[in-house]
Amino acid sequence: MTEFGLWLSLGGIILLLLLSALFSMSETGMTASSEARIGFLANQGNKSAKRVQKLLAQRDKLISSILLGNNAVNILASSLATSALIGLFGDVGVAYATVAMTILVLIFGEVMPKTYAINRPERVAVLLAPFIYRFVRLLAPLVNVVQMICVLALRAFGVRISRDTSMTASEEIRSTLQLHAESGAMVKHERDMLGSILDLDEVPVGDVMVHRRSMEMLDADLPPDEFVRQVLASSHTRIPVWRGEPENVVGVLHAKDLLRALSACEFKPEKLDLGQLLQTPWFVPDTTTLREQLNAFRQRRAHFALVVDEYGAIMGLVTLEDILEEIVGDIRDEHDPAQRGLRLQPDGSLLVDGATTIRDLNRQFDWHLPDDDATTIAGLVLHEAQVVPEPGQVFVFHDFRFEVLRRQGNRITHLRMTPPAPRSDTADPAD
Template sequence: MMDWDLWLTVGAIIVLLAMSAFFSGSETALTAASRARLMQFEKQGSRRAGTASKLMEMRERLIGALLVGNNLVNILSSALATQALLQIFGDTAIVYATFIMTALVLVFSEVLPKTLAILRPEAFALVVAPVVRVIVIIFAPVTNLVNRIVALILRAFGVRADMASVQSAREEIRGAVDLQHADGALHKSDRDRLGAILDLAELDVSDVMVHRTRIRMLDVALPPAELVAEAAASPYTRMPLFEGESDNIVGILHAKDLLRAVQSLGGDMDKLNVRAIAKPPWYVPESTMLHDQLNAFLKKKAHFALVIDEYGEVMGLITLEDIIEEIVGEIEDEYDNEVEGLRVEPDGSVLVDGSVSIRDLNRALDWDLPDDEATTAAGLVIHEAQMIPDVGQAFTFHGVKFEVAERERNRITLLKATRQETE
């Protein structure tokens, strides 16, 4: 009779260890599974994926229920093992039970199921989701009570559980993209595009605009023949027209409108009225977020806008192509330079125009220069040096040595940049 009771106890311990393995594996799978993949499975008609997604949304209740169940079965199995071994070894059974149950729980109820779950978290989650849902419902009163007790204890130490910071989805995606690139599963160009899409919510138009010193404008007072010649020589299809001073922009001239007007006049330039065919300028504040400006371009079916500061002064221009290039990289045609403003020298150094943006520099050379305090390479050097350096002066910061190669008045026009090797 005693042997029969002993075998029943051993069988109960095996069942409890299996239940412990189920709780441990379920916890790992439902916390490590990708919600994006589960959402795809749900769209394909998987009801189990929908159940798993709902369980992951109530993370506190899920983990609480699984921990309660896991602790219950572990404690019960240890108690049964101690009772069974007492019949065999007497008072020394407590020592044997401790070592034996620790080994069994560690191997079969913790490491083994969690390893299986982490290898295929989504598949494991789909299998256990229906059962776990029932467990969460059954243990709901206990887990709610435990969570309240924990919250009260934390509050006594000045910690608010409901105020815990949660990593934003944007940063989570960015981290996943960088990890895939580091592992070699994602090409640099793909990483740059995905990262640029995430950056749209953090950039404003002033970060990517063409500065006013680089804008190519046409003087409306020029003779029509000269104006047409300048427009034909320009690599751009849209150019601002100014009258008197360059800040007094009276319209935006499109090369196609100019061509139609010249054709309709039979080539008679003297009758050409450039002001009449120019479009009215569209002004946007420099603080406009880049994704808002992209939506505005698409909604208005426009490609070109002038950027102004808080005083109404023209700071630069922004085009739809500029924003798209932030996502896909440089869009080059037969009139563009291969890499505008950058030239790699045979010694490995890079000649950089001062007006090149830091974002373009980082993207082209895979550097990591900060763009919080400055937008251009020249601006970064001035900010870090806290002065306007002379030609020949060199500075090293953020792992790059910058040497001033050319300067016009107070404007740095050319820099020589060399990446410094770090141990």
């Protein structure tokens, strides 16, 4: 081989290694870039970012084209090196070319460019988008043929290719939250709050409502003095009012409306016209999701609704605060009654009010108790035990130990819960 031919081969190898590095960088940059960040740049008018979006929309063709180009330049570079070294050293040049090109391709064609791209994925993707976009369009016919051959070959082995494998937006956000939480980049309260927003479409109002047993209601037929006294004694500003029987709710009283009316009649309750003070009650089905109810509250500019079952019977009430508490956690002010909640014991067990919801416990302690068949922890015990237990009875469900402490009628009011002992992550070397 002439000296000119040798230098020509060397220049070709360097050029091909550069192309190999560009293909490797683009592959890593495109696949590792944040679609949210790329979308932001595209919305800012960045044309290259818009091309990245188009490429990522057909990810299979993008990867196939890059792999095709990368393998082509690597093989061509190896062929040139082999030809040049055979001319210089004879048959042993094949071994020299194999070792040399393996090292060069590994370092300069793969590891180094991919390491750079993985640390700056969006920058690399946007920078190389014009080149890769034209390259993918150029190789589109050939890539289609290659993909068809691959699909047919896989079918011969009984493998079916499904294109519907992408994660939903909600799943992707959840996985991102979990990843940030495990890495320590996000505190637990922030993760729970963002995760709860995603749950609004899945949780019905029946799971967060104030149960009918705990509702404060007023009898419209009470003497005026007693009626006003009960309103003032209540910690709530909106109270359902019934007449004849508690199921017959005739309206909702706002405490401010009552105070205005009292002021107008010189604070003489007997002069009050209750019918003029009551607001029309709003009934919603217990299957309404929290997102639907939140939107309905905003549209109606209301904060209060009564929840009914499929037969129209009142099950409880839901307020805007109940929905907000599902997102940000418990909200309490100076007028709210003290919460009994739960108390952690020295032995690791917890004393729990039976009305505590399973969702609250799971969120607070990162447990995974099922809440499909029961809303409260007492309901879970009743569902699993299939009997109304006596105080002192002990059950073990889902690796938790439940001891019934108190019962009122058929309702479990207090329990002692003992969670499973944490498992050790280290295995016994002898096993």
